[in-house]
Amino acid sequence: MAKVPIQFTLNGSEKAEFVEGGTTLLHALRDKTGDTSPKGGCHQGTCGACSVIIDGELRLSCLTLAETCSGTDIQTTSGLAEAGVLHPLQRAFLDAFATQCGFCTPGMIMAAKVLLDHTPNPSREDVVEALSGNICRCTGYEPIIQAVLTAARANSQNAA
Amino acid sequence: MALALQTFATVSDANAALKAAGTRYLGGGTLVVRAANEGDISVTGLVRSTDPTLSGITVSGGKVRIGASVTMAAIARHPELGAIAKAARAVGGPAIRNMATVGGNLFAPAPYGDFAVALLALDASVGTNDGEMPIETFLAGRDGNPAIVTSVSFTLPKADSFRFLKVSRVKPKGVSVLSIAAVPEQAGDGTVSSARIALGCMADRPMRACAAEKALIGQKLDPDGIAAALATAGEGTSPITDPIASAWYRTEVLPVHLGRLLLT
Numbered sequence: 001m002a003k004v005p006i007q008f009t010l011n012g013s014e015k016a017e018f019v020e021g022g023t024t025l026l027h028a029l030r031d032k033t034g035d036t037s038p039k040g041g042c043h044q045g046t047c048g049a050c051s052v053i054i055d056g057e058l059r060l061s062c063l064t065l066a067e068t069c070s071g072t073d074i075q076t077t078s079g080l081a082e083a084g085v086l087h088p089l090q091r092a093f094l095d096a097f098a099t100q101c102g103f104c105t106p107g108m109i110m111a112a113k114v115l116l117d118h119t120p121n122p123s124r125e126d127v128v129e130a131l132s133g134n135i136c137r138c139t140g141y142e143p144i145i146q147a148v149l150t151a152a153r154a155n156s157q158n159a160a
Numbered sequence: 161m162a163l164a165l166q167t168f169a170t171v172s173d174a175n176a177a178l179k180a181a182g183t184r185y186l187g188g189g190t191l192v193v194r195a196a197n198e199g200d201i202s203v204t205g206l207v208r209s210t211d212p213t214l215s216g217i218t219v220s221g222g223k224v225r226i227g228a229s230v231t232m233a234a235i236a237r238h239p240e241l242g243a244i245a246k247a248a249r250a251v252g253g254p255a256i257r258n259m260a261t262v263g264g265n266l267f268a269p270a271p272y273g274d275f276a277v278a279l280l281a282l283d284a285s286v287g288t289n290d291g292e293m294p295i296e297t298f299l300a301g302r303d304g305n306p307a308i309v310t311s312v313s314f315t316l317p318k319a320d321s322f323r324f325l326k327v328s329r330v331k332p333k334g335v336s337v338l339s340i341a342a343v344p345e346q347a348g349d350g351t352v353s354s355a356r357i358a359l360g361c362m363a364d365r366p367m368r369a370c371a372a373e374k375a376l377i378g379q380k381l382d383p384d385g386i387a388a389a390l391a392t393a394g395e396g397t398s399p400i401t402d403p404i405a406s407a408w409y410r411t412e413v414l415p416v417h418l419g420r421l422l423l424t
Contacts, residue, residue: 004165022163022196022206043197045190051255057233058255062197063189065206067165111254132333133253 004067010035011079019066025059026050028066029076037078037106041135048134051107052076058114058133077106080113088151088158089113096147100138108134112148120159122152163196165206171289171308174209178308183207185308187229188259190252191268214263214310217241224316228263228287228309232275235262243322247278247341250326253333263309266295267302270361270400274326274339277366279312280358281341282322287311299365317343325421326360327413329404336361337405338414340421344376352376352385357418361410362397371395372418386422390415 003018010033017032026043029035029052041049043062050062053075080087089109092098099105108131115122115130122130127148136144165186168174178185182204184192196203214229219240226235235241235248236257251260251274265275266286279295286298288307295312298305323342328334339360347353355376357369371392379385399410 020162021165024193024197044194045252045256045259048253048255057258059258060190060255063193063259065163065165065186065189065193068186068189068208114254128332130254133255 006066006070008069008071009073011075017066021067023066024062025052025054025064025066025069025074026061028069029061029074035076035078037076039103039106041103041107046135047104047107048111049104049107051110051134053110053114056114056117058111060133075110075113077109080109087113088154089116089148092147092151092154093144096143096150098139098143098147104134104136104138108136108144112151115148116152116155120152121156122149124149163203163206165208168207168209169211171209171211171214171310174207174211175289175306175308177207179306180205187261187264188231190256190260191264209308211310219316222316223313225287225311225313226262227311229261232257232260232262232265235275241316243317244278244282244324247275247324250274250324250339262312266298266309266312267305270364271336271402271404273366274336274360277339277358277360278322278324278341279314280366280368281324281343281356282314282317283343283356284312284314287313296368302365321345323421323424325417327417335404338362338399338410338417340414340418342418342421344381344422346381350380351378352381357389357393359397359414361405362394362399362414364398364400367397369393369395369397369418376422381422383419383423386419389422390419393418 041047
């Protein structure tokens, strides 16, 4: 079968790749562009480890076909740090010990980023709801919730 | 295995392509890409349509038409669909809701398809290019459904007459133990004049609790008034057994949750 050309923006950089028909965005990102920050957990839409932001919306890259993403703007956790300085969410996750094995972390951070992009001062309930599609088997979630709330406070202090 | 995806501008052309063996319709991907990821080799090709009629929501004179490609997130945030938003929010986490479509939800096997439970209680019509049919007719024949669903239509309920409950073990979001949608209409004296009650996970697809609906007529929504409905809630059910709950457990807890929903 002929390969399908796709082009999209990944963390601000133009990408053009050829993929086999039916290739998921998760595989295209990891195997074609080399961005291994989205993780393949369940491949069923249950764990959230593959979460990425497509045109401002949180999506599961394991259930999204790469060829449906042509022309889109895709953000992953690997694009968050600027000039070697971690994004406030990354900093807060480290400081709060919100990452242990780290497998869920890129998905958690993407889910949290979408929340903070739309709701800069979220309540605890907002955070819990925003992370409700992401599973973590290490932390018990509490450090993650605290990290997101801490990052939100840091953002609002910087904006003030 | 490579999967060829064909994209068509019109539903008619997509319907024609869907006739090929092994071809499935691609909506949000949460059912069919999941099936492919799980190794379902019966899926050999995918078809989708970018027809704009699939993606709009219109609310006019109390009637709602939702295009089949509309996502759960779009329903949940629509300013005129507040009365049913909780049923859309019950589906998955935020990422799933940005992908899962109303059309796909009609095909989701138990324990999924919570929004279809709501649509069944709302007495929705399911539209295809061949016209509209009652949702019960659609659900009964969905396995052999040959045509792409284009829309669902229903009369918008009053905010306080639509009741919805999804029971899951994981909070705030998890797979359904069961879900219940109820639309009881009450007369001026508080007695129930009509009621539609739909159940999720109590069969392989959403079903109505017809005996409980009948038992509510003329009764008040108080503990004595709903007792007969709760006693008959399980009539005709054949709940699924899965890692979330056994059929026995679902049968045992159904009256408890229906009671809570009717007394709220």
